[in-house]
Amino acid sequence: MKITDSRHRLKELLNESGDTQNEMARKTGLTKSAISNYINGTREPRQDAILKISNTYNVNPAWLMGCDVPKESIEDIEKDIIEQQLD
Numbered sequence: 001m002k003i004t005d006s007r008h009r010l011k012e013l014l015n016e017s018g019d020t021q022n023e024m025a026r027k028t029g030l031t032k033s034a035i036s037n038y039i040n041g042t043r044e045p046r047q048d049a050i051l052k053i054s055n056t057y058n059v060n061p062a063w064l065m066g067c068d069v070p071k072e073s074i075e076d077i078e079k080d081i082i083e084q085q086l087d
Helices: 006-017 021-028 032-040 047-057 074-086
Strands: none
Touching (some): 006 021, 006 032, 006 047, 021 032, 021 047
């Protein structure tokens, strides 16, 4: 179930990380204009951009696209499950 769009999630990532759009662009290898377009809602990020951003900020790509899923990356969720099973 989609609850929001990626621009709101990108804004949230910037707020939480304290990064600027320029820093996000530098860290992800995307252009500053692409990041700006995504945040302004003039363009939706393609799958490759979603993956670059989600890998850089260690968040779930589905969450970044606006889906109602945990924010944590899949790897973090798997790690938590394994740790719970070991306890």
